[in-house]
Amino acid sequence: MASRAHIFLQIFFLSALATTAFSLSPDYYANICPEALPTIKKVVEAAVYKERRMGASLLRLHFHDCFVNGCDASNLLDPTPTIDSEKTAVANNNSARGFEVIDQIKAAVDEVCGGPVVSCADILAVAARDSVVALGGPSWEVLLGRRDSTTANRTLANLDIPSPFMDLPALINNFKNQGLNEKDLVALSGGHTIGFAQCRTFRQRIYNASNIDPVFAEERQATCPRTGGDTNLSPLDPTPALFDTAYFNNLVKQRGLLISDQALFNGSSTDYLVKIYTLYPEAFWYDFARSIIKMGNIKPLTGNQGQIRLNCRMVNY
Ligand code: HEM
Ligand SMILES: *[C@@H]1O[C@H](CO)[C@@H](O)[C@H](O)[C@H]1NC(C)=O
Ligand SMILES: *[C@@H]1O[C@H](CO)[C@@H](O)[C@H](O)[C@H]1NC(C)=O
Ligand SMILES: *[C@@H]1O[C@H](CO)[C@@H](O)[C@H](O)[C@H]1NC(C)=O
Ligand SMILES: *[C@@H]1O[C@H](CO)[C@@H](O)[C@H](O)[C@H]1NC(C)=O
Numbered sequence: 001m002a003s004r005a006h007i008f009l010q011i012f013f014l015s016a017l018a019t020t021a022f023s024l025s026p027d028y029y030a031n032i033c034p035e036a037l038p039t040i041k042k043v044v045e046a047a048v049y050k051e052r053r054m055g056a057s058l059l060r061l062h063f064h065d066c067f068v069n070g071c072d073a074s075n076l077l078d079p080t081p082t083i084d085s086e087k088t089a090v091a092n093n094n095s096a097r098g099f100e101v102i103d104q105i106k107a108a109v110d111e112v113c114g115g116p117v118v119s120c121a122d123i124l125a126v127a128a129r130d131s132v133v134a135l136g137g138p139s140w141e142v143l144l145g146r147r148d149s150t151t152a153n154r155t156l157a158n159l160d161i162p163s164p165f166m167d168l169p170a171l172i173n174n175f176k177n178q179g180l181n182e183k184d185l186v187a188l189s190g191g192h193t194i195g196f197a198q199c200r201t202f203r204q205r206i207y208n209a210s211n212i213d214p215v216f217a218e219e220r221q222a223t224c225p226r227t228g229g230d231t232n233l234s235p236l237d238p239t240p241a242l243f244d245t246a247y248f249n250n251l252v253k254q255r256g257l258l259i260s261d262q263a264l265f266n267g268s269s270t271d272y273l274v275k276i277y278t279l280y281p282e283a284f285w286y287d288f289a290r291s292i293i294k295m296g297n298i299k300p301l302t303g304n305q306g307q308i309r310l311n312c313r314m315v316n317y
Contacts, residue, residue, distance in 0.1 A: 010134025023302045024143035028122075040118075043108050044130040052241035055131035057098035062128035063191065063295065064096060065121065067178060068157045070299025073120035074092035075100060075157070077231060077313040078288045083315065089157035094231070095198065099313070102127065106312050120312035121146035125296045129287035135194050137243025138285035140293055147306035150315045164201045164258040168268050171260055180291070186264055186273040187287035188295060192236040193247035197257055199224035199232040205259045211266055216255040236261070245284055249279040283305055 029036040048055040065075045068086055075092065076099065079085035086092060099211035102123060109118045122144045133139050137293040162174045176183045205212060206220040223232050236257050247261075251274050265274040277284040307316050 024145045024297065026141045027144055028144035029118060031111070031115075032117050035112045036090065036109050036118050039077060039108050039112045040123060040147070041127045041130045043101065043105045044127050045100075045134055048103070048131060048134040052092055052135070053195060054098060054101060055135045056191075056240070057096075058101060058124075058127045058131040059191055059194065061096060061098050061102070062124040062292075063188070064092060064157075064161055065124050066295050066298045067160050067162075069153060069160075070301070071121050071125060071131050071146055071296055072299070072301050072306060073124060073146075073309070073312060074152045074226070075126075075317065077149075077152040078313045080314075083152050086152045086154050086157040089154050090163065091163070092157065096261050102312050103260055106309075110310075116243040116308050116310050119146050119148045119306075119308050121148055121300070123312070128292065132194075132288075134183045135241060135243040137193075138289050140289035143293060143296060145302055147298070147301040147303075148309045148312075149301065149306055153234050156296055162260065162262045164197070166177040166263065166264040166272065168266065171263060180294065183268055183273060184291040184294060186270050186277070186289040187284065189261065189264055190245075190247055190277065190284055190288055192258075193239070193243055193245065193259060195236050196233040197236055198230060199234070200230040202234065202257050202259075205262070209259065209262070211254055211262055212256075213254045213276070216253075220257070245277055245281045248274050248284065252278055 044058065060073065062071070065071050068074055075086045075096065077083045077085055078087065087096065096231055103121065104119060105123050105127060109123065110116050115221060125146065126141050126143070126150065129142050131139060160174070160177070162171060166174065171185055172182055175181070180188070203224055203226070206217045206224060209217075220234055222230070223234060234257060235248050239246045250256060251265040252264060254262065256265070264270045310316055
């Protein structure tokens with residue numbers, strides 16, 4: 001039997017939960033440093049102009065940050081005796097890139113803001129958005145006010161960043177552990193409409209899979225031998241510098257590059273979403289924006305938690 005006081009307490013805790021869950025805000029830097037966001041955009045645009053792939057690499061950094069103990073820039077910390085750097089986790093080692101661009105952005109915002117007020121975690125979130133826009137994709141309002149972690153955890157990175165060898169149930173479970181559903185999984189996997197993958201991540205599929213277009217497999221085998229050439233690159237879709245729906249069109253033709261890509265269209269529960277995104281590119285844009293905002297809300301540090309790093313690679317003294 002719920003007493004009045006009990007109901008009161010419930011409302012109190014629910015609203016406390018709500019304020020924690022929604023404490024990020026699009027206007028966070030509007031007064032503290034109105035030039036912060038335009039500055040990030042300028043540096044991202046310059047970097048993408050110099051090398052189109054950088055847009056993909058920056059988007060992926062935000063993903064690999066958020067999936068490991070929340071969006072707190074833990075993946076930017078270099079190894080030290082006390083920092084268990086995530087940079088050598090399986091998914092990141094010799095793979096994650098764009099750290100120099102993040103350094104450039106950090107230097108530029110600290111300069112324009114007259115001090116370190118913008119967190120590295122927020123820089124990753126904004127750079128991801130600006131990268132997608134620079135490559136022709138949708139825009140969204142980035143929620144801000146994240147703070148930076150003082151720790152990193154390589155073990156957790158190995159556990160929580162999904163592997164390209166996962167089947168659909170494993171992928172669904174991996175995303176569910178982050179509070180993300182099947183639609184988030186399919187929409188966010190659409191991030192593979194840009195960028196490249198190394199031979200070692202798709203060799204198994206192009207030589208052994210049965211759910212692959214044989215012509216496509218042969219094309220990929222040309223630059224990814226059975227042995228050696230581990231770091232040779234292939235585009236994740238036919239237009240790796242354009243944020244479009246070619247990734248989904250490809251899945252329907254069994255031309256997904258990674259096992260985890262084709263798993264999304266393999267005779268199971270997510271097939272219909274892939275189909276929808278091939279038919280209605282606007283639906284992909286809308287869902288991608290919604291899901292990446294949701295991803296950006298994973299366990300942020302706020303208020304007086306964590307810190308604003310002076311250097312994104314190091315915890316402040
Ligand atoms: C669903 C599970 C996912 C798996 C298993 C996965 C796996 C991978 C792998 C293996 C690569 C190639 C890395 C390399 O060879 O160096 C890659 C690249 C990439 N991933 Fe994912 N990924 C997933 C989801 C996502 C999400 C949610 C995003 C962002 C929204 C994303 C964005 C990217 C981008 C943009 C690249 C290209 C990076 C570059 O060219 O530097 N991925 N992913
Ligand atoms: C990371 O890659 C380097 C080669 O660049 C290798 O020497 C090292 O053992 C790898 N680290 C891990 C943890 O796999
Ligand atoms: C890192 O993550 C693992 C796996 O969740 C956990 O067991 C471990 O305690 C974490 N390490 C630190 C220092 O928090
Ligand atoms: C795709 O479907 C086939 C047939 O049901 C199954 O054997 C295979 O494991 C599936 N692959 C993935 C990656 O889900
Ligand atoms: C293909 O599958 C066979 C049998 O499972 C395995 O021995 C071989 O290493 C696989 N090849 C590649 C390139 O993954």
